[in-house]
Amino acid sequence: MALSASLNAAEERKPSRLGRVLEDRLPYLMVAPAILILLLVGLFPLIYSLIVSFQRITMTENDTSFVGLLNYAELFKDTRLWTSLGHTAIITVIALPLELLIGFLMAQLFVDRMPGRQLFVALLVLPTVISPIVAGATWRLMFDVRFGPIGQILSFFAGEPVRILWTVNPAYVYPAIIICEVWQWSPFMFLLLLAALSNVDQSQLEAAEIDGASYLRVLRGIVLPAIAPVIAVACLIRGLDLVRIFDIIWALTEGGPGSMTETISLYTYVQGFSQFETSYTAAISFLVIALLTLITTLVLKRMELAR
Amino acid sequence: MRIGRLPARKARILTIRYLGAGAVTLLFLFPVYWLFMISFKTPDEIYHVPPLWIPGQIQFSNYYVLFKDGDVLAILNSLIVAGVSSGIAIVLGTLCAYSLARFGTGGENLAMWIISQRMIPPIAVVFPIFLIYVYFGLVDGYFGLILLYTAFNLPYVIWMMRGYIVDVPLELEESALVDGLNRWEVIWKVVFPMVRPGLMATSVFTFVFAWNDFLFALVLTRTEVITFPVMLTHYFGGQSNFWAKIAAMSVLGTLPIFVAVSVMQRYLVRGISLGAVKG
């Protein structure tokens, strides 16, 4: 972002010394407060956390002696931790493609102009903007075995009473979470893909239409390459969110039955706030940060491509 | 996508598309309808097997209880915390964004570092923040939450506003400077009117982020500043799930968001894609 020379040339009215100093330092003064807050809340805690992670602090012991990598060694023995990472991966790997696919199909449906399209879109974004906690609570209502409509609807189609204990039965608890997740976030994908599809070069499409190219060929040859950057961005934003999924699960299952749906965020919470394993939680936090940094780097690269 | 379609079939296609659109919308809005409807049901209707799809009458006692017991204070707390933190983040973030966009302060690295702050998983920092807040006595106060949400929204504001400011033609600012306006006047009289819509949209999003946050609020609130999502989780439990309260509270807590986002419909895409997609 080069500076225009005329900008400097224009700064010729300098009422006082102080004014000049302010004027010279202006770029930095403008940045300072924001950066300061970011350092205060973003960096400072991390440094603090790093120190703590080499100590042995728990709820009852305030043992600040340094124990080296003990907490980090513990990570590798902690099966519940790795299981929770596995759960997080399962949810991410299933929900993300589903959201993308459903979002894409919805976008296809609405991409051509039609009267009242704006209203449909306005209604469809609702799930995406409500609190994930509300989303989880809503689906808890929906899934309730006696008072929820899901069982009723399924019974109607099955012709016999269907009683699925969505949050108890291990076979259904992941579908329950994923249904809720996909319901909340497919509209997000839909919005981005709708914008992307609307920007696809119409003249190319019309040319293809005159050639009588098949739908699939047009999709592969013209549409997908055109919207690929947006898909990448959307997937990475959602992917990052999915890795830290917390609210929906908290409202739906609280990690149950047993620890069957405990994700890494939930597990970290449990260690930190109900087990009070201060030092160990700090170590887990760094593991999470390390894993996510990897993804984040990718995200930023993609973001740059798409800009 | 009009591919290999014959004009004669246009009307039929449109009908099919409307049917599809209607079906999709119904499917996605049904849970919202269910929530909304439960909030008007009496206990007998809520505990009716099989579930009733339409409440017998529209009655507001579920809402009344929330007002009577003071539960709605949580909504007020959320408004204060989300509102104030958005305001601060917008002011400081826009200044920072202007500096990045127009002076290239800190180069590409600073911009990158700022956006990377957005990607930090909340769960990884919430614990150290809690410990530090404990030390400084910031737990369960407005200030602590506002500071935190401000910090979490700043990267977003800076990133978005930088994009909007870059879109403002440089010539406008230059001619204003030549006319003898100082830098602040330029920002206020030239840049601000140009980016106002983007600014509004960004504020709505920062507000929504702060409003919807659950994890930080769960950890950092006790009695004084319980926010809406935390309040909602109080109605679940081994004892009972208070469906009436859950539904009524959810509706109350979703209305402001819905209104805000509806107003900002045009900017939705750019907003939620971190500026990557210009809708």
Next chain:
Amino acid sequence: MKFRTFLSTAGVLALTCASAPAADKDAADTAVEAAKKYAGTTISIVWEAGLQSLDPLNYSGPQWEKLTGIKVKVVEVPTDQMFTKIMQDFKSGAGAYDALNVIPSWMPDLARAGALEPLDKYADKFGYRDELQDIAAAYRDNQMQYDGKIYGFPDDGDVMLLYYRKDIFEDPKMKDEFKAKFGYELAPPKDWKQFDEIGQFITDKMAPKVYGAGFFRTAPYPQYMFQERFRMEGGKFFNADTMKATVNGDVGLKVFKQMVAENKFMPPGVEQWNFVDNLAAFLQGTTAMTISWPPYGRWAAGYGSGEEALKWVPKSQVAGKVGYALTPLGRPELGVGFDLSVSATSKNKEAAYLFIQWLNSKKTSLERVQLPYTLRDPFRLSHYASEKYRALWPDAPAYLDTIKTSGEKGLLDLSLLQQDKYDEAMTKAISSLWAGEDPKAILDRMAQQFDAITEKVGIENQKAVYKVWAAKPGAYPQ
């Protein structure tokens, strides 16, 4: 850490200050008088979220404000977060809470951490020693003190009762058929084998209109039922010499298998039932037996129906048909319970103390345990004997007598250092059990988790605490 066993009643009495106020003023009036000087302040009290909170919100909070001018702010916290929230508040030194509801099995932890204010000096200052003697022994001896100091006033007579439908159990046709089939009288089950036989029998005869039994199965409560059953069948939680967990032995396995099997004769979906779901089923006449805390008995009798605050309770269809009995094997769990305590970080300790003394006093607590909509259960000898209470509904005397006996025979919840972690392990194990996991695998994992917690706490430390706990008469059936 040296533990002292409880001071005997006589000892406590001997310690009572000579300066105790004259007997004509009871503890409630004393508290009100002394609290008037704090008029205009606000105190906060942590209370279990939901139904429990109706008491301070609708009755005792407003009443106290009227009497003293002190405002009461009720902080509702879900059961499974009560310990962590209180601990966090203490750790943070925020002093957001003044008075607390503490679950007795967690009291040692909170007291050790220094989160609770010792109450002895206040009890002397405000003449509360006498009235403490009126609290039933099960609660007074086990839920009041830690290490010889008073940290909380037992305020809830929690104990499990067996409720059964007299009309079904006394139906001549059912009785005859049952006797012919099993060779003993159809009556409240004496052990779990009988429970299973009766439950299956009723389900076979009457389902889907009526099922043999229903229980609450959702976390966190079922673990208290497990604790009772496991010990009554002869199980021990730990090996007292090594502190190795012994929950995964044959007894644990037998109990787990039975618990899962019992779901089969209960209504479909019982695995998801919470306290209120189970209550609703019993009140609507869908289940013939259930085990739960005392409030069920009051609501089943139709006591308080028509109250605005009770709107959430489905109407009782079984009023007058409910019998009360001891749980199978006859030593019911004194599950959960509540103590009223004062937070050590409170900025209003004395006002907070006076509020809990007033709440807990003979006079006020008798009113509170009779509130139709709350879940505070009779816990004083004077409650059991109260003429007023015994006249509330026809079966009230039988009900109060059953509570009293159950309390006397009650089993204590396991209470060790960092008890909440053991609780979490048990809660999680049971929810895995409903999910259909192999009982043996669950128990092995639970034992592993127990051992890991014990190791973290320190084996020797925990061993000492366990020894003291296990020596109490209510810990293991002799």
